Amino acid sequence: RKEVEQDPGPFNVPEGATVAFNCTYSNSASQSFFWYRQDCRKEPKLLMSVYSSGNEDGRFTAQLNRASQYISLLIRDSKLSDSATYLCVVNGWGDKIIFGKGTRLHILP
C-alpha cells in the first residue's frame, strides 16, 4: 500500500453540489492529518487539520477513520472558487510529513 493515496480525479461537480474525497494512509501510527488546498500555479495552503473526533469549518467537514486508515473531506454547497487540487497530508515514519498526489476538483457553473 502506498504511504498516502488519493483518487487523482478530476471531479467535475456542478456548483451547489456536495462532493467528498477520501485519502488512505499506510502508517497506523500516524498522528497528524491535514487537508491542504493548492490552486493552479500557487503554493499549497492549509485548508484544515483533521481531528480524531472530526471537525467542521463552514462548508467543509473533515473526518478521520483510524480503523480503516483513511481521512475524508466533504464540501457542501460547492462554489466556483472551490476549484483547486486538494492534498491529503499525513505524518509518516520518523516524523516525516507525506503529501498525497492530490485530487483535482472542478466546480462547473
Next chain:
Amino acid sequence: DTAVSQTPKYLVTQMGNDKSIKCEQNLGHDTMYWYKQDSKKFLKIMFSYNNKELIINETVPNRFSPKSPDKAHLNLHINSLELGDSAVYFCASSETTGGDIQYFGAGTRLSVL
C-alpha cells in the same frame, strides 16, 4: 509581510550550470523544508532542517546541497543542472518537526534548457 519568502520566483538556465534558491521565514519556526513539485504535480520532500540541523534527506542526488546559516534561512544550491531538475521548488516552514502545520513559500519555477 510575507511569512515564507523564496527567491527567485523564476529561474531559467542552461544544463550544466550551478544555481541557488534562497528561502527565509519570519515566523520564528524551528523547522524548514525543501519540496520539489514535478510536471505531474507530485509534491515530494527533499530536505528538512530543524534548528539548522539536517533531519530529513530523501534520496536526492548529491548535486543538491541545502545550507541553513540560521533557523530562519534555508538555501538550496544545485550543481550541474540537468533537464530533469526542471520543476517548481517550494520552501516551507513549521513550528517544529513532525505533525505541525507547514507554511509554504510561493515557489521557484526552475526551467533547465
